[in-house]
Amino acid sequence: MPRFRSDLDAIKPYSAGRATAEVATRLARLASNEWPEEPFPEVVAAIEAAGRTVNRYPDNSVRELTNAMATYLDVPEDHLMFGGGSNSLLLFTAMATGGPGTSAVYADPSFKLYYISTVSVxxxxxEVPLDDDHRHDLDAMAAAIDDxxxxxxxxxxxxxxSTHVSGTDLRRFVDAVPRSVLIAIDEAYVEFATAADFxxxxxxxxxxxxxxxxxxxSKFFGLAGLRLGCAIGRPETLGYIRRVALPFGASSVAQSAAVAALGASDRMAERVHQNEAQRKAVLDELAALGIATADSQANFIWMQADAGTLGALEAAGVLTRDYGSGWLRVSIGNDTDNRQFLDALAGYVGR
Incomplete structure (x- = not known):
């Protein structure tokens, strides 16, 4: 057996949301916060065309996508960096900033990769607990920052x-953090946030x-299977992250698909309204059932659940994400998915 780092024994590998289950019914896949519909036709066409060139390495400078993303976000091109999903960019950031003798601060519960990235380097x-409203306790996080x-x-x-912090609170927090500490703001679900103070x-x-x-x-743009993410920051800061990043992290197929998706941004905007309407309908029905939820600003909800809820939903073909805390994360799906989830839950609650 090869010799591995002993501290890796403390890391529990990332567990993705379940995509399959042995049930004799239609599956409602509400465990991974994916966009529930297939890509637009022009995106599929771009994927097919790029597939004919995969014998060549992708453009490591990501020129065409950089230009398209800079236009979409209205930022300078040299403020962008791409990689194989935002999680890879977060890992590279942890590698560039951390190591033995350093520490990282993050909320709990939050995205599991923060822990994995921290311990892996x-x-x-x-870990700073969320407040009673399931939000980041930014004051406590600022106080937790060590030397x-x-x-x-x-x-x-x-x-x-699924909760958010306001723009005012976020800026106040950034002001309170020492300039020697990098603040990584993960906005994987930013397009779904509709709160007035976000x-x-x-x-x-x-x-x-x-x-x-x-x-x-992966989320709003519906390209989860292609693994593509973007970091936005000052060129001098991104330059250090690039030093530890692997080459060719953004595949040619992913780059082409993303350019096509950005070109359909007018129709993409409809997804915000679609998700907001579906989210409200789901939250309203959960409230009618007497089930506690957090204030969602994402394409998923956080709901209280007893020990039997997960099994009852799975038996009805509904896959959700259990965090072992008495709460479940449930993605917002299409009409059919959401109806299947709500009917199964109503049947369990009213048993």
Whole structure:
């Protein structure tokens, strides 16, 4: 047996949401926060065309996509970096900032990769509980920053609780964090946030060299199977992250699909309204059933559940994500998925 790092024994590998189950009914896949519909025809066409060139390495400079994304976000091109999903970019950031003798601060519960990235580079995790409303406790997170802290993660909206912090609170937090600490703002679900006080951290990333924002094409853009993410920050900051990034991280197929998806941004905007309407309908029915939920600003909801809920839903063909805390994360699907989930839950509650 080869000799591995002994500290890796403490890391529990990331567990993805279930995609299959042995049930004699239609599956409603509500465990992974995916967009429930297939890509637009022009995106599929771009994928097919790019497939004919996969004998060649992708463009490592990501020129065409960089131009399209810069236009979409209205940011300078040299403020963008791409990789194989935002999670790979977050890992590269942990590698560039952390190591033995350093620490990282993040909320709990939040995206599991923050813990995995922290421990994998030999840094010390500092987990700060969410507040009573399942939101980041930014004051407590600022107070938790230690002399050896090099990075703080803020997931906004938060995964798995679907909640957000306001733009005012986020900016106040950034002001309170030492400039020597990098603030990684994970905005995987930013497009779904509709609260009046929500603000992206994009302007902060353009202003400050210790703020980087992370976006993904997996959720809103519906390209989860292609693994593509983007980091937005000051060129000098991204330059250090690039030093540890693997080459050719964004595949040619993913790049072509993303350019096509960005070209359909007018129709993409309809997804915001579609998700908001479906989310409200689901939350309203859960409230009618007497089930507690968090205030969702994402394409999923966070709901209280007893020990039998998960099994009852799975028996009805509904796959959700259990966090072992008395709460379930449930993705917002299409009409059929949501109806299957709500009917199964109503049947269990009224048993």
């Amino acid at each position: 030999g840094a010390r995790p500092i 050896d802290t090099t990075i703080v993660y803020v997931c906004n909206p938060n995964n798995p609780t 603000e992206s951290g994009l302007s902060l990333a353009l202003e400050r060299d210790n703020v980087v924002v992370y976006r993904t094409f």
